[in-house]
Amino acid sequence: MQKEIIISGFGGQGVLFAGQVVAYAAMDSGKQVTWIPSYGPEMRGGTANCTVVIADHEIGSPLVKNPPFVIALNLPSFDKYEPLMQAGGTLIVNQSMVDHQARRNDIHVLMVPCNEIAEEIGDKKLMNMVSVGALLSGLTEVSLKEVEKALEAHLPARHKHLLPKNYEALKRGFEHAQKEWDKVPA
Amino acid sequence: MTKELWKGNEAIAEAAVRAGLEAYFGYPITPQTEVLEYLSRRMPELGRAFVQAESELGAVNMVYGAACTGVRVMSSSSSPGVSLMMEGLSYIAGTEVPAVLVNVMRGGPGLGNIAPAQSDYNQAVHGGGHGDYPRIVLAPASVQEAIDLTVLSFDLAEKYRMICMLILDGAIGQMMEPAEMPEMKPVQRKDFDWATNGTMGKRDRRLLTSIYLNPLDEEQTNLRLFNRWKEVQASEVRYKEYFIEDAEIVIVGFGTAGRVALSAVRAAREQGIKVGLLRPITVSPFPTERLDQLTGQARAFLVTEMNTGQMLNDVQLAVRGRVPVEFYGRPGGVVPFPDEILGEIKRIISAPATVDTDARDAWLTRMTQHA
Numbered sequence: 001m002q003k004e005i006i007i008s009g010f011g012g013q014g015v016l017f018a019g020q021v022v023a024y025a026a027m028d029s030g031k032q033v034t035w036i037p038s039y040g041p042e043m044r045g046g047t048a049n050c051t052v053v054i055a056d057h058e059i060g061s062p063l064v065k066n067p068p069f070v071i072a073l074n075l076p077s078f079d080k081y082e083p084l085m086q087a088g089g090t091l092i093v094n095q096s097m098v099d100h101q102a103r104r105n106d107i108h109v110l111m112v113p114c115n116e117i118a119e120e121i122g123d124k125k126l127m128n129m130v131s132v133g134a135l136l137s138g139l140t141e142v143s144l145k146e147v148e149k150a151l152e153a154h155l156p157a158r159h160k161h162l163l164p165k166n167y168e169a170l171k172r173g174f175e176h177a178q179k180e181w182d183k184v185p186a
Numbered sequence: 187m188t189k190e191l192w193k194g195n196e197a198i199a200e201a202a203v204r205a206g207l208e209a210y211f212g213y214p215i216t217p218q219t220e221v222l223e224y225l226s227r228r229m230p231e232l233g234r235a236f237v238q239a240e241s242e243l244g245a246v247n248m249v250y251g252a253a254c255t256g257v258r259v260m261s262s263s264s265s266p267g268v269s270l271m272m273e274g275l276s277y278i279a280g281t282e283v284p285a286v287l288v289n290v291m292r293g294g295p296g297l298g299n300i301a302p303a304q305s306d307y308n309q310a311v312h313g314g315g316h317g318d319y320p321r322i323v324l325a326p327a328s329v330q331e332a333i334d335l336t337v338l339s340f341d342l343a344e345k346y347r348m349i350c351m352l353i354l355d356g357a358i359g360q361m362m363e364p365a366e367m368p369e370m371k372p373v374q375r376k377d378f379d380w381a382t383n384g385t386m387g388k389r390d391r392r393l394l395t396s397i398y399l400n401p402l403d404e405e406q407t408n409l410r411l412f413n414r415w416k417e418v419q420a421s422e423v424r425y426k427e428y429f430i431e432d433a434e435i436v437i438v439g440f441g442t443a444g445r446v447a448l449s450a451v452r453a454a455r456e457q458g459i460k461v462g463l464l465r466p467i468t469v470s471p472f473p474t475e476r477l478d479q480l481t482g483q484a485r486a487f488l489v490t491e492m493n494t495g496q497m498l499n500d501v502q503l504a505v506r507g508r509v510p511v512e513f514y515g516r517p518g519g520v521v522p523f524p525d526e527i528l529g530e531i532k533r534i535i536s537a538p539a540t541v542d543t544d545a546r547d548a549w550l551t552r553m554t555q556h557a
Contacts, residue, residue, distance in 0.1 A: 027189060034361055039216075058448065060524060
């Protein structure tokens with residue numbers, strides 16, 4: 001088993017942390033995992049992405065050309081990764097920040113208004129956790145419970161009071177995505 | 187100890203601390219800066235020496251001085267910074283003191299870029315500073331290996347009174363993987379019989395130098411260094427093999443290029459292609475003997491690197507023209523994807539080279555056609 005996930009968005013959307021949460025959950029459940037950020041002469045407001053690879057064997061390449069899973073938190077990420085996705089893959093799109101539908105019909109596209117859901121919970125910064133929840137609806141190798149446990153185990157102590165809202169964000173994202181799955185043609 | 191998610195650069199820094207690093211001297215440069223940043227906090231916490239020098243030249247000469255006292259000392263940098271350190275490395279080698287240097291390589295030559303590359307293989311393994319001197323070079327391919335080899339590098343440097351370099355790239359430096367740290371070892375300052383650590387009025391003076399004005403003395407020094415190197419070659423070769431047992435095509439790749447090749451090997455195996463991977467962990471000393479053995483088994487070798495074919499020459503020396511050695515590289519800071527290497531594996535089956543093919547020329551032609 002090997003699954004690759006790319007999480008992409010603006011710097012500041014919590015892209016790198018979202019990937020780390022998934023990586024921690026995979027590690028804690030005994031899987032092999034790599035997390036690698038895009039790095040370069042980045043600037044505030046620029047794009048950021050990270051690649052997470054989960055496997056039950058020694059992982060080779062930490063990078064992937066045609067990912068089966070992508071979270072696109074903004075429009076440039078949506079436009080960049082939709083054409084690159086593996087056929088049959090699952091694309092989670094932050095509906096709050098895109099202005100058009102997906103073009104491909106050979107991938108599963110789950111539209112999730114991450115910003116609005118996060119604001120309903122009461123903290124717009126939780127939008128990354130909403131998207132991770134949505135991812136887990138398609139990524140069966142990592143469970144919601146495992147991600148919750150990973151957050152609890154690895155969130156710095158000063159942020160521990162935020163755990164309940166993070167759990168809620170994960171759950172709301174997961175539930176919204178499940179409804180989206182019902183719309184996805186088989 | 188349990189596994190934690192460690193970033194490569196920080197893992198190297200913490201591993202060095204746990205191996206008893208007493209003094210670190212460095213200068214910031216991407217994609218290595220996290221090593222320095224981490225140690226700038228961690229070393230003072232433990233009452234150990236951390237100095238951000240005025241330049242790489244300053245840093246390497248501080249390493250030289252500390253190494254003469256016999257303490258565990260290291261520096262880290264990235265390609266352009268390592269070039270600046272070469273004079274100091276030569277003096278350290280000539281003085282026969284142990285030192286550890288980490289090079290998180292980037293695209294070059296010149297200022298180049300900060301993307302992952304393996305462009306300094308020749309500088310690390312064959313070239314570097316002036317004069318005749320051997321050095322140990324380790325090439326980790328994962329965060330765990332980076333930790334283990336950092337610890338090992340101090341032991342090897344001391345055992346052989348030699349520079350031990352770690353070469354990796356920004357992909358491993360920036361990547362996070364689950365890894366286990368060794369236990370924290372208390373600093374044990376060894377009383378080496380060569381260390382200039384103060385006579386305390388109780389023993390004769392010692393002299394450490396790299397000056398041998400009489401050529402016959404310098405010649406003896408050169409011979410001594412290379413006799414010691416023979417011991418290193420006999421005892422310290424390390425590599426890891428994957429799917430090698432029945433492999434008819436053997437890929438040779440180190441570090442990131444090696445682990446990318448592993449993905450290609452897995453994909454090829456799923457298609458029934460008998461291909462394996464030899465990943466050198468020590469690139470100096472090089473696993474020449476193992477490659478010599480594999481020449482009897484393999485009908486072709488494919489060297490994959492993130493440069494224009496530097497380790498290629500060492501593989502060719504081991505294979506000695508008995509079977510074709512082919513090459514695939516992505517220089518300049520480009521990390522290959524597994525499907526590129528899979529494509530090369532299939533090409534070797536459909537259109538194999540002969541032993542007379544110039545591997546780099548053939549690769550250049552293919553690259554130019556594709557571009």
